[in-house]
Amino acid sequence: MNNTFTDDPLAPASAQFALARPGLAPPDDPARPSGSTTRPFGLRFAHPAPQLHIPAFSFSHELQMAVTGDGDRRPVIDVTPMMEWSTITHSDGDEGPSEDFGNDFCPDQTP
Amino acid sequence: MTVLILAQDHDRTADHVVRALQDMEAQVARFDLSWFPQQLDLDAELRDGQWVGQLRTAHRVVDLHAIRSIWYRSPATFALPAGMSGPERGHAHREAKVGVGGVLSSLPVLWVNHPARAADAVYKPAQLVAAASCGLHVPRTLVSNCPATARRFAAGSEDGVVLKMLASSTVHEDSLRKIGFTRRLGAADLADLSGFDVTCHQVQEWVPKRLEARVVVMGQEVFTVGIHAASPAAHVDWRSDHRSVSYDVLDPPADILTGVRRFMALMGLVYGALDFVIGPDGTWTFLEVNPGGQFGWLQMHTHLPMTEALAGLLAEGAT
Numbered sequence: 001m002n003n004t005f006t007d008d009p010l011a012p013a014s015a016q017f018a019l020a021r022p023g024l025a026p027p028d029d030p031a032r033p034s035g036s037t038t039r040p041f042g043l044r045f046a047h048p049a050p051q052l053h054i055p056a057f058s059f060s061h062e063l064q065m066a067v068t069g070d071g072d073r074r075p076v077i078d079v080t081p082m083m084e085w086s087t088i089t090h091s092d093g094d095e096g097p098s099e100d101f102g103n104d105f106c107p108d109q110t111p
Numbered sequence: 112m113t114v115l116i117l118a119q120d121h122d123r124t125a126d127h128v129v130r131a132l133q134d135m136e137a138q139v140a141r142f143d144l145s146w147f148p149q150q151l152d153l154d155a156e157l158r159d160g161q162w163v164g165q166l167r168t169a170h171r172v173v174d175l176h177a178i179r180s181i182w183y184r185s186p187a188t189f190a191l192p193a194g195m196s197g198p199e200r201g202h203a204h205r206e207a208k209v210g211v212g213g214v215l216s217s218l219p220v221l222w223v224n225h226p227a228r229a230a231d232a233v234y235k236p237a238q239l240v241a242a243a244s245c246g247l248h249v250p251r252t253l254v255s256n257c258p259a260t261a262r263r264f265a266a267g268s269e270d271g272v273v274l275k276m277l278a279s280s281t282v283h284e285d286s287l288r289k290i291g292f293t294r295r296l297g298a299a300d301l302a303d304l305s306g307f308d309v310t311c312h313q314v315q316e317w318v319p320k321r322l323e324a325r326v327v328v329m330g331q332e333v334f335t336v337g338i339h340a341a342s343p344a345a346h347v348d349w350r351s352d353h354r355s356v357s358y359d360v361l362d363p364p365a366d367i368l369t370g371v372r373r374f375m376a377l378m379g380l381v382y383g384a385l386d387f388v389i390g391p392d393g394t395w396t397f398l399e400v401n402p403g404g405q406f407g408w409l410q411m412h413t414h415l416p417m418t419e420a421l422a423g424l425l426a427e428g429a430t
Binding site: 009010011015016017018019020021027028029030031032033036037038039040041042043044045046047048049054057058059061062063064065066075076077 | 116119120121122123125126127129130139140141144168169170171185186187188189208211212213215216226227229230231233234237274276280281282283284285286287288289290291292294304305306307309310312
């Protein structure tokens with residue numbers, strides 16, 4: 001067990017350098033739930049999550065952080081200093097990169 | 112020496128860490144991999160068994176050999192030029208990933224966390240075994256696609272069972288982002304387990320709880336925050352009702368701290384947010400580790416210097 005991960009990683013090669021979906025908006029997937037016999041039981045209780053509000057911003061290469069997009073270009077963390085979940089692009093509730101692994105843009109190729 | 116941060120452009124936690132590093136007068140370079148290849152260039156040449164070269168934008172140049180540490184903070188995938196065909200795009204993505212990912216992953220620097228170790232940590236069943244082997248108490252857990260087995264497991268659980276997602280608790284459908292929190296399974300749920308057989312499901316015994324704790328590990332620094340739920344929904348899953356949750360700073364028992372450190376070493380993680388249930392009798396039960404778990408909101412509520420600790424870890428470049 002001690003050498004499982006370094007000697008024999010669980011994650012496939014493509015997941016070992018996981019990259020997130022570009023942008024902060026969730027994908028617009030219009031797919032509808034399937035029938036009760038094919039829809040995974042675990043999704044039965046899933047319900048719509050609140051929409052994320054991302055204020056206008058740009059990235060300052062000088063400051064190396066997001067700045068307001070209103071022309072003042074003030075660091076976003078100075079304007080709204082609360083360190084809340086404002087950049088949630090993840091899952092596992094509202095955090096963590098697990099969703100990124102599931103949406104890897106370079107999946108392993110099947111033989 | 113430079114601290115390299117791989118993060119998306121809008122990431123408040125990364126913003127705070129950048130500022131903390133700047134306050135320490137540490138050299139920091141923050142890139143998002145969506146900048147590659149249109150705004151970010153990579154040159155890497157193998158010399159004497161090491162990659163030598165640069166990451167380069169119009170604004171900043173980082174020598175690979177001058178990187179002290181890398182914070183892998185969920186960077187976005189490569190943004191390829193428009194006009195490629197689908198096959199070309201797939202090819203270009205794979206080449207970019209193995210090229211950029213391969214070069215960076217092989218740099219002999221402190222990673223927080225190394226991408227491969229973070230990827231392995233996604234496998235929660237493996238987490239539970241690892242935690243148990245490190246002396247941490249873990250809940251009775253079933254991973255199955257057999258309804259009959261789930262019912263039998265539930266019948267043998269004195270305090271009932273919960274359903275928890277194994278991988279991702281979100282799904283995008285109906286043009287919506289949906290989330291499935293931990294749910295206690297009642298008699299009606301167990302009577303109709305349609306769809307249980309189409310994939311794996313994780314069913315766990317309900318662990319009686321007085322409160323929950325999030326243990327945030329940053330190298331040798333460990334911060335522990337108690338999470339108190341004031342609503343029935345938050346009592347089952349505190350993520351479901353943040354407004355009813357309050358926080359305080361805890362001092363974990365020594366054996367928990369020892370187990371956590373052993374677990375982190377076993378998993379090869381430098382950073383982790385570990386979730387525990389603290390029972391009425393004081394028992395700490397490990398639920399899971401999130402190798403990319405958020406901590407900013409905990410610092411906001413408790414004023415624990417997590418941002419500063421992470422910045423210090425990255426600036427130091429060793430655990």
